[in-house]
Structure formats: structure tokens, C-alpha cells
Amino acid sequence: MRITEIREMSVPLAGTISNAVVNFSAHRVSLVAVVTDHIRDGRPLTGVAFNSIGRHSQAGILRERMIPRILAADPDTFLDPATGALDPARVLACAMTDEKPGGHGDRAAASSAVELAVWDLLAKLRDEPAWRTISRHHGRPGATAGVPVYAAGGYYRAGTGIPELVREVEGYFDAHYEAVKIKVGGLDLAQDVERVAAVVAAAGSGARVAVDANGRFGTQQAIDYGRVLEQFGLRWYEEPIDPLDLRGHRDLAEEYDGALATGENLFSVPDVKNLLDFGGLRPDRDLLQMDAGLSYGLTEYTQMIDLMKTAGFPRSAAVPHGGHLINLHIVTGLELGGCEAYPGVFEPFGGYSEQCLLSDGLIHPSDAPGFGLEQKKGLDSWIKEVTR
Template identity: 50%
Template sequence: MRIVDIREVTAPIASAIANAYIDFSKMTLSLVAVVTDVVRDGRPVVGYGFNSNGRYGQGGLIRERFAPRLMEADPKTLLNDQGDNLDPDRIWATLMKNEKPGGHGERSVAVGTIDMAVWDAVAKIAGKPLFRLLAERHGREADPRVFVYAAGGYYHPGKGVEQLRAEMRGYLDRGYNVVKMKIGNGLAEDRPRIEGVLKELDGKAQLAVDANGRLNLEDAIAYARMLRDYPLFWYEEAGDPLDYALQAALAEFYPGAMATGENLFSHQDARNLLRYGGMRPDRDWLQFDCALSYGLCEYERTLKVLQVAGWSPSRCIPHGGHQMSLNIAAGLGLGGNESYPDLFQPYGGFPDGVRVEDGHITMPELPGIGFDGKSALIKVMRALAE
């Protein structure tokens, strides 16, 4: 049993949308295929992975540094003790060989992308959905019902309050009961947008708002004073993700739930957030995204950090809107997952036929991460592998 090839392609997911910090007109991602010599149903087992939106494709790092390390390794060192499957932790250690500590930037995305593909292959070789494999490995009971919220509400040229309301109405019609919109361009612009959406929701769903790290402390506090008058689901990433002092100061002005973590890429960063960021385990939410932060192997270490700090994994709702995090949520008891009903296709969303009901989806019983159940996505993936 061995990995016979690792392939990567950098693909566009460009859109005219913008948040308060960046636009997505040049956005790309890396799609990776880890090809094995294991055969199931007459086809070689191939694991697939890709990185989340908001960080660009990592083709250079994958092709020049990380893929060669795996291909040069003794295949036996990448297997589990029984020799009947790949070992994700041993593969992760091989990927990170000769990497200095710290520097959790672009390389965390490259490794996270490959790690996703490895876990997909491992679960396929085992003949199980990844969420059930994870639950078994951790001695848990898998829960295939997962909370999801609809992320949207981006800034867009010519998009006014009425268009924003129509977008949110569409999410309600599709079964969501929590929706999210972007803020951060200024109180004068955002107040009517927020109030318009709340009027549209009319108590049928909750609203979360996301500043994407745009605000300084003064502006973050000004927003907090406005936002605390609204019944929001959370106030997300007000300031720079590494400005823990800013995050901690907000708790004095905003008694409601806050959320952050999508731009922290290691268990060490997660630990620092919990130590110094003033996050409150009884109400706040953590958004670490395995696809951007070295993958599931590192995410398991992050969950241990949370446990030591007295946090429940149910306070985690990852960023990214991908099926990998859905499997982690169902297998390891996270609080749910982000979703992008209309954006970043075909990579976002759920397998065909999966519907949102009362803000939840039910995981299908598909081997691996479940990419084979999403026809538009698996077509693109197989084109890379075959």
C-alpha cells in the first residue's frame, strides 16, 4: 500500500463580492489529489482536498516542498501499525519535517489541503464516512445531524438594502435559521443594512455580523455599542485576528456572543487566543478552519488545547463551508459549520440531495469526506486525478 502520486491544480473561485477588507476578484484555491495503489470497486482510491476561500492557492509550496517530501519517504513509514491503511499523523509528521516552529502562514494552508486529501483517502480505504471513522477513533457516538448557517451578505457594487434583504429571504426559504452578513465599511452604511435584514428576518432567524478584522479598537467599540441593541447571533472578528488585547477589550462593551479564530492557523495560536483574548466559554464561538490550519491532525491538537482551557468542542463552528468540517462536526461534536449556499462553487455546499431543515443537515452515508455525492465537484476532482 502506497501513495503513487500527488497532484495539484490552482483553480479560480473569483467573484465580484467583497468584505470590509478584501475583494474576491482574484481569489484562487488549490485542489489536491492523493492517488493510492489501493483499489475499491475497480478504481484506485484517490483522496481529494482543497483549501478554504479567503486564502489563495498554494501550488508552489505543495509542488516544490510538501508533495516531494511524501513521495520521497519510505512508503512503509506512512502506514498505520497494522499496515492496512495510511496513517494521517505519520504523513503529517513527514510533511512537516525540517519545518521550523512558528511561521503559521501560507504553509499551514498547503499542509491543510494535503491533509484533507489524506483523510479522505483513509476513510475511503476503510470503507466508512469520515465522520464515523473519527467518532470511532475518539470513542464517541457520531451525530449525523449538523447545525449549519448561511454565510453571505457581502458588499457588492450596486447591491442595496433591498437586494440584501432578498438574499437573506432566500436563505430562510432554504431552511436556514441563522444567516450572516458583512459589516465594517462604517456605521452610517451598515446600520440601515443591519436593520433592513433584521426586519426581513422578523424573528424567524437570527443574524450574525462579520467585520473580517477591519476595525481598530475605537471603531470596534463604536460598533459594539451599536450592535448590542440588536438581537444578534454573534459579532465576528472585529479587529486583527492577532490583536488579542482588542478582542479582550470588546467584552467590556459587548455582552452578547462574539466569534473569531478563522485566521489563526495553529494550536499555539488557539491557545494564545484563549489565554489573552478575553473569550468567554459560556457564550462565544471559535471558528478555526482545519483546511487553513495544517489540517485535521492539527485540529485534534487544537481541540485538546480547548479541553485544557475548559472549553467544549460544541463552541466551535468552523469557517470555510466545506464538507471536511461537516465531517469533523458530526464526528467530534462541534457546534456546527458555516455554509455558502450561493458562493465559491462547486467547492462549497453539500452533497446532492442534502437539504437544510430547521438550520440542520443530515450527513449522508458516503465513504470518505463525501465528495463523490456532489456531482459538480467530483467531476472537477476526477479530471485532476484521472
């Protein structure tokens, strides 16, 4: 098997929504296709992936640096000697040739799109869903009964208020999600608390509601919010402060008794090690949300999981950011604590295909080969275009 071509397409997100920091109306995502010389049904076998959601597309880094490096390399260097198939870690290493250590920003998302496309390719080669390929590779049985899932919504939308927010989250519960997450930090404290109180009332318990500030606060403001939010007994309090403010995380953890969640904006193993060593997080309650699609792919992400284990965190504490099909397969294959979903948000990438089964708060991927991205309505047309 040889890589013959790698294509990148910058795809716009649909909709105008905001969190406390970012308006997503102008965001685009890099859709990547890795094409091989392996022919199936008269067409080259092709792996497809994207660089998760919430960061911008990576067209420049991919087209000017990483894709040329891979295509110029000896194709035999990418092969696993034991199987003769492509090795995602070897492809990733080539993409990162001559890149200095540190600076784990957009290049982490760029390289992840290619690395994850190779995982999609390997699963398609075996004609199996990607979670099975991932679980086998890592010596695990996989979460065959499904994994916990929550609906991530509650964004700030112009012209809407609390009644629309409540109707939104009630719709998630009606669709059999057992928990929801909403945004905070985009309004003043009193207004945000009013939003949270209304959603907790609709949910029947704060244990079914998480809140996400997207790094909006300084340490003292995060503590002030936390003191008020503690009355609700929330599922977790997510990214209250800047992801690299380790002292701030430690100070907040000393003041806030409930569960904290962070990590989606940490893109490397050293970043995660620093958080675990110095951020004051507590293995008995706090959650880590690193996202393979933003952090060099599954190769780097599994090393992050190993670091968590060394620091005393259970696998159930890993709940990746990014409510889409790729992370559903990763969580299922690695038997992690759960995943989020973006039902009706961040289309065409967000949310799951209709073939994924949701019941009693658990979700399971379909049996489609690879990540099953071709089954996702709206995304399927973009995949046809990038792979034609």
C-alpha cells in the same frame, strides 16, 4: 497501502464578491489528490481534499516542498502499525520536515490539503462517509441527528443594495436555514447598521443574524460598532479586529456584552493557546472558528479542541469557518457546535451537495464514501480532471 502520487490543481472561485477586506474575484483554491497503489474497481484508490476557502491556492509550497518530501520518504513510515493503512498524522509530519516553528501562514493551508485528502482516502477504504471514520478514530459516536448550520452570505456586491440583500437572506430562510450571517465593515457605520437592521427585520429576531467584519476594525472602532450593534441582540459579532490583536480582543470583550466569534485566521495550537490565555474570551458565550482546512488539517485541529476544553469552553463553542463539505464531516464526526454553509457562494467549493439533508436548521452529510466531494456539482468535473 502506499502513496504513489500526489497531484495539486489550482481551481478558480466563481463570482465577484467582497467582504470588508478582500475581493475574491481572483482567488484560487488548491485541490489535492493523494493516489495509492490500492486498486478498487480497476482504479487506484484516491483521496481528495482542498485547503478550505478564503486563502489563496498553495501550488508553490505543495509542488516545491511538501509533495517531493512525501514521495521521497520510505512509504512504510506513513502506515499505522495497528491497521496497515495510512496515518494522516505521519503524512503531515513528513510534509513539515525541515520547516521551522512559527510562521503559521500559507504552509498551514498547504499541508492541510494533503492531510485531509488522507482522511478522505481512509473513509473510502472503509466505504463510509468521512464523519464516521473521524468519529471512530476519536472515540465518539458522531452527531447522527445532524448538526446546526447557518447560511453565510450578505457579501458586498457592486450594483446591489438593501433590497437585494433582504431578498438574499429571505431565500436562505425559505431554504430552511434558521440563521444567517452578513458582512459589516465595508461601508460606514450608519450604512452598515441600516443593512443589519433590514436583515434583522427580515429574520424576525437578531438571534437569527450574525455579522462578520473580517478583522477590519481597530479596537476602538470595533467597540464603537459593538455599542451600536448591541441593540439588535445579534447571534454573534465575528472577527471585529485583527486575529492576533489579543489585547484588542480582551478590551472588546470587556465592552461588548454579546457573543464574539473569532479564530478562523489562527492556524496553529500555539496561536489558539495565546488567544484563550490572553484574548479575554468568555466560555459562557463566545465562539471559536478555527478551520482544519487552514490549520494543518484535522490532526492539529483536534488539539485545538482539546485546548478549548482545558480553557473551559464547551464543544458547542467550536463552529468552524468554511461552509463546505469537509467541515460538515468534521463537525458531525466530532459533535461540535455547528457549521456554516456557502449556498451559491464560493463555487465550486462552497455549499453542500444536493444529497445532504437540511431540515429545521440541521444538516447531515450524505452516505457517500469520504467527504462526498464527488457529489458536489461543479466540483465533480475538477475532481475527474485531477484524478484521471
